[in-house]
Amino acid sequence: MRRTKEDAQQTRESLLDAAERLFAERGVSRTSLQDIAKAAGVTRGAVYWHFEDKTELFNAMMSRTTLPMEDTLKSIDTEREAQPLVELKASMMDVMQRIAHDPRTQRVFDIATLKVEYIDELSGIRERHLNVHGSCQSHVEATFRRAQALGHIRPDLNLHVLAVTYMALVNGLIHNWMLDQSRYDLVAAADAGLDVFLSGLR
Known part of the structure; x- marks a missing residue:
């Protein structure tokens, strides 16, 4: 039984x-489940045994790489963090380091952004993208709320706007770099950039 589970995994x-390989080469919409099955050396039936459709397979591929980074952000204790x-900057710099230096992370972000x-059939991917983005933005806003309560952020600033802008800065840096990695x-x-942004909040 254990061997069967290992084989399935x-x-x-x-x-x-x-x-991941085919999406990077051809794009998601131009890659079929049959293409993926053939590249993996299995039957199309094996694909459907593991995944309901291409959206579920895509989301699983993304989660395999991005969940550790999402967990790093969520690990910030917004109730007790001194x-x-x-901590927020450190978690985002961890993301940037992985994208810049880990081939799999870089490839997955390239697929997701470009x-x-x-x-x-891929509309479900958009839903996951929005859910992940919304969750990250909520954690950023909660972190800003904690910082404001500690006096690290001016009391007159709108925390929701700050979180939206912070995420736009992060996403913009990643997206533009993925388009042309020689630019910076x-x-x-x-x-x-994050230092300039965060220092302006004090």
Whole structure:
């Protein structure tokens, strides 16, 4: 029984690996489940045994890479953290480091930002994207609220607007770098840019 479970897990990982590779090469809409099954060396039936459709497979591929980063942000204790802005920047710099230096993370972000169309069968991907973005923005806003309560952020600032702007800065840095990685050093630009943003809140 244990071997059967191990085989099933190995097949699932092979499908996710194949999907990641093909999505990066062809784009999501131009890659079929049959293409993924063939690349993974399994039948189309094996794909449906693990995933209901391409949206579920795509979301599983994304989660495999992005969940650790989302968990890092969510680990900030917005009730007790003594230096919430320091922790917030550290968590975002961890994301930037992974994108800049980890091939899998870079590939997945490339797919998510440049290789997917939110149409027809892929509309569920847009929903996941919005849910993840909304969750991250909520945690950022909660971190800002903690910082404001500690006197680290001016009391007159609108925390929701700050969170929206902060996420726009982070997403913009990543997206523009993915378009042309020669334009700037992602880690260095994020380090300087986030410092400027956060220092302006005090």
